[in-house]
Amino acid sequence: MRRARARTCGVEGVGRYVLLRVSRAGLEPGEPGQFFMLSPPGRVLPRPMSLCLALPGELGFLLDPIGPGTRALAALEPGDELDVFGPLGNGFRLDVERPLLVGGGIGIAPLPYLAERLGVAPALLGFRSAEHAEAAALLPGAEVVVEPEYVTERLEPGYDVLACGPEPMLRAVAALAPNAQLAWEAPMACGYGACYGCAVELGGALRRLCVEGPVLAAADVAAPLAQEEAA
Numbered sequence: 001m002r003r004a005r006a007r008t009c010g011v012e013g014v015g016r017y018v019l020l021r022v023s024r025a026g027l028e029p030g031e032p033g034q035f036f037m038l039s040p041p042g043r044v045l046p047r048p049m050s051l052c053l054a055l056p057g058e059l060g061f062l063l064d065p066i067g068p069g070t071r072a073l074a075a076l077e078p079g080d081e082l083d084v085f086g087p088l089g090n091g092f093r094l095d096v097e098r099p100l101l102v103g104g105g106i107g108i109a110p111l112p113y114l115a116e117r118l119g120v121a122p123a124l125l126g127f128r129s130a131e132h133a134e135a136a137a138l139l140p141g142a143e144v145v146v147e148p149e150y151v152t153e154r155l156e157p158g159y160d161v162l163a164c165g166p167e168p169m170l171r172a173v174a175a176l177a178p179n180a181q182l183a184w185e186a187p188m189a190c191g192y193g194a195c196y197g198c199a200v201e202l203g204g205a206l207r208r209l210c211v212e213g214p215v216l217a218a219a220d221v222a223a224p225l226a227q228e229e230a231a
């Protein structure tokens with residue numbers, strides 16, 4: 001991991017999302033599912049973003065510009081500089097036999113890079129609207145569902161599921177696919193274990209997603225979740 005001052009190469013709309021491309025600035029892309037802290041100029045708090053695309057000479061991040069930090073990143077213009085810190089956290093294990101990528105909403109962000117690293121892998125994506133679903137273009141050939149249908153309704157057994165999305169989706173995937181790998185979304189302040197801003201309580205224990213995750217094994221998560229639900 002390292003910190004670098006990168007330059008904005010492009011900002012493009014992808015449905016309701018925004019693809020931000022920045023210069024690599026000597027940064028390694030890391031493993032799929034790892035994340036970077038992106039600091040837009042003039043803002044104190046960086047935003048955690050998993051890598052979406054490892055392009056020649058560039059890193060691509062998919063943003064959902066719904067808060068001040070993500071809107072500031074989406075407002076960058078080519079040539080603007082920003083601080084980038086990473087790669088951070090634990091990514092997906094790639095030693096799987098029958099991968100199926102499952103993404104919900106902005107949770108599709110790490111999947112294009114994951115698909116590239118795995119080679120051929122089917123994908124199942126869920127979105128809240130047809131406009132959001134335009135982002136499925138980042139994963140050509142993906143099966144797409146739009147609410148009120150959910151990805152878990154299409155999930156078939158026998159796959160090594162690698163998933164990223166909102167917590168309710170991940171909980172449902174964990175129940176259906178006990179060997180799944182799940183990338184959790186969480187607000188993060190430091191990105192390296194110092195602040196507990198990313199801690200989630202699972203089974204009574206606080207787990208810092210920036211160092212223990214963001215990718216966790218469903219088996220590690222399912223037992224604490226069952227304890228929580230029984231409590």
Ligand code: FES
Pocket residue numbers: 187188189190191192193194195196197198199208209210211
């Ligand atoms: Fe600071 Fe995880 S973001 S401990």
